[in-house]
Amino acid sequence: MADKIGVYVCHCGSNIADAVDVEGVARFAATLRGVAVSRHDSFMCSQPGQELIEADLRELGLTGVVVAACSPQLHEPTFRRACGRAGLNPYLMEMANIREQCSWVTLDPAAATEKAKALVAGAVHRVACQQPLEPHRVPIHPRTLVVGGGIAGIQAALELADAGYPVTLVEREPSIGGHMAQLDKTFPTLDCSACILTPKMMAVGQHPNIQLLSYSEVEGSSGYVGNFVVRIRRKARYVAEDKCTGCEICQQKCPVWVEDKVFEAGLGFRKAIYSPFAQAVPNTPVIDRENCVYFERGKCKACEIFCPAGAIVWDQEDEVLDIEVGNIILATGYRLFDPRRIPQYGYSRLENVFTSLEFERMCNAAGPTAGRIVLRDGMTRPQRVAIVHCVGSRDRNYNAYCSDVCCMYSLKFAHLVHERLPEAEVYNFYIDIRSSRKGYEEFYHRLLDEGTHFIRGKVARISDVPETPEEEDRLIVEAEDTLIGRQRRLPVDMVILSCGLEPQADVRQVARRFGISCSQNGFFIERHPKLDPVATTTDGVFIAGACQGPQDIQSAVAQGAAAAARVAGLISRGEVQLEPVLATVDEAACSGCEECLLTCPYSAIELRPDRDKAHVIAALCKGCGVCAAACLPKAISLSHYTDEQLVAQAKGLLNV
């Protein structure tokens, strides 16, 4: 059958037409072999634009369609659907990307037009070789894996569980809660963080649809949307969860005090058997093997002796679970920037320089100082407090990005100091105050009214070397006050470093485990930054909260809920359509050399023992085409990316 190809060139308003002679491209396309009709339209993606294609398909009986417009990442589904509606197999449509990869990136209109012609010719040649394909449908497993039990993960898990879908929530630490559980107040409303978080934590712990696996980590993931299998390691707690009543007697009796570097940010202590905080969910403690006297010396067992429930299990071992899930939501959160990387700020050398998380714990009534703001000695109240913004953020030496939350939590810190130490002076050193959301600017004005000093300047150094009697025994903050244009040395008693948010240390391994990408900063990349912020380029894997980028609690909650909504939408559909891009073997050409079998990353190729020929297991094939490239006699071909199609496209691209 002779090719009857329709070519549709889009102006995209002026986005394409400004740089590319769209009409010229359409005229050129009409001269290409097999092209029956060539048109241009101001917006091909509009209803009339799509109807243009549909009408031609019905009236002219086209055998293929080329749409020269934006990136196929955006409108390929639109035009495939349009073709489908008019009876053409959607895989007989090919897009030429003349916007993102042509009109927007080329200065010279003549060169852009030539390139657009080449791209169209490539697509026309390619579409002539394309084959009709049917997407295959697979059922979706209703269970969802949520990785990370911070506020974003909690919200996502609750939304799905409340909608009636089963959820497995995996948390690395002994309790869910994440960073939010460590905070004292939340800006700008000054809600008690624990008071608004713990009801949600309880709801997770008690929800019949949520399987909570704390003190656990995901070790691997395989499969694809609708049908993932994840491997989860439940670390040994040495406490039987089904027996423990959470009475905490073990924690009282344990003789070993350990500095709590995680929950108390190094300010407080915990026991070797511990539950990180009073409202922990689950409230089953864990034994820290590293510090337990029994594990170290074989003696003690105080916890076991006093446990009324007999819940201590010394020979408990890590348990590895393989769980089937249909979708995955990653809410792995952030870690605080380590200010020791900025030696001139003196953190860890100057004892009264604190990190923001330390200060949070200090302000917390349940924290190590019972909410009293004191110096490192545990008793002296500071008279002058400096809060240094943008530590590790907005600084090309560390992280160029803005960490989003530091301005607001710094304002909150200033307020807390005013509230608890009315005599104290508070100095905020800032670059800009970023308070752009609901109620934030008002909060900033409240602080101005409370008498906080705002000094616009990036702190150069924090030292303890006095130059005047006033500076004796104090920390000196050096900065240029850019509003008055003067260098300042400000003696203070306490410095709080408002550290930025960074990706978790193992973020790249996690990304690799789930087949998604990280930006250069290390935050997970969303499918589209504006329009698809919680999806990733891997179907069935979603992201929520600070692992996607620095954000505050309400954004994390919104993203958690958004990710859950996306997943719920997929589950309720019941099945998912997969691209029919699969490898197939031409048995006559196959010599059974096994090269493909060894190269396949999914073990999707087996050797048929009766015939000594390679055979692709369709359910396992992901369509990467590595086998097709490895096969010397070219007995393997990858549908929709056949050698013939790629060579045809290249010929079209080159012979303009």
Place this chain on the structure above:
Amino acid sequence: MSEVAPVRDTSENDGCEPAIIGFLCNWCSYRGADLAGTARLKYPASLRVVRVPCSGRVAPELVLRVFQEGADGVLVLGCHIGECHYHEGNHRMVRRMQLLQRLLGYAGIEPERLRWDYVSAAEGERFARIVSEFSETVRGLPPIKSRLRSDDTREVWQASRPESQDGSWRTVNVADARDYAVRGKEDARWPALHEAVAEALADHAGVLALRSAHGDVAPHLFQSRDELHELALWPKYPLPAIVRRLQDSQPEGRLAVVCRACEERGLVEMAKHRQVDWARLTLIGLACSAEEVEACRCAQPAPFHAGVVVGEPTPGVAADRVLAALPETSEDRLAFWLSWVQRCIKCYACRNACPQCFCHACALEDELWVERGRLPPPYPVFHLIKAIHMAGKCVACRECEIACPAEIPITVLYRMVSQDVEELFGYHTGTDLEVLPPTLLKLEQDVET
């Protein structure tokens, strides 16, 4: 292909924009390219993109074909190592492109015309920079169409043989290797060979060796002692291919085969690719004589796997003259090869004689890769597809070159590829049954790039 007149003729105009084909991975680089567009970054219009699901989809044949079609440069972009959507497709891509790039260099096509790199979905700027740099590089090279234009075959064929001086740089001394005078009983190794074969006959269904008959030699499956007086040692004959056919036709029996070191290496590679059944095979090694080693300029003439070795192993001839013989510049190398390959009559003797060309279908016969009805066959696709297929397979038996009626020194390319496989991947072709084929090896660098 298109019906319109070319708007740009690369052969005439040195100042014009080069034509670059980019194979971009759908998950990272293609999105990175889109991001460059969204950010309105500007880069040269010379790049034309082919979207592929994974950079590992890009077969070397595809790159060669695109050069043949007139691309001045080929850019292959994939995910960063450790971030491949398909786990390790980009490892495969890098392995293949490393080899292909070096091969292009030996073949007289500037290796700078091929570049591979990593661009993530977030790296629009990096994408634009790579394209600009690469365009700049390629712009500095002459258009490939003018380079690959070939002159009339017959004239070249009739012109004097383009061999430089004495041809001592060849990997094989064709004249000596083609000494077809049969050597049998008069050879010093004959009695020992006779004894070894006779012994093997006792517990094997047959012994494959050479038999002299009617003043010529042919491979023969010896099955009784009565025939053994006809055992021959020379001329060399590609026996491994016959082992494969014999084993196919006799799915049960156990065979012995008399093999030289190169044939032994060939059998190892064939066994790895499941073309011969190593478990049903006994090797009777035949150490090549000093004279034979010299004829083949063989570097490793001593059998390694055979339990019995007939004859005294002779030290190999160091074949370090090969690269020295290749001209220095790409231009001269291309001229060198063009002058040779224009003698090619596309008889496929090189392929047919090759024990490693066991495929049931051949890319060299596929119109998609090699244009039909054209003599000499198009350079570089025809000769370089064969050469890249030899990576990790060429066992330096020289059967191809001995068989070539045009005496094209094609093994020079294969030898260079084998050397690269050793250098880049530590792979010694034909020596170890257990090691995976070289292009399957993963890159050592991990995660952080």
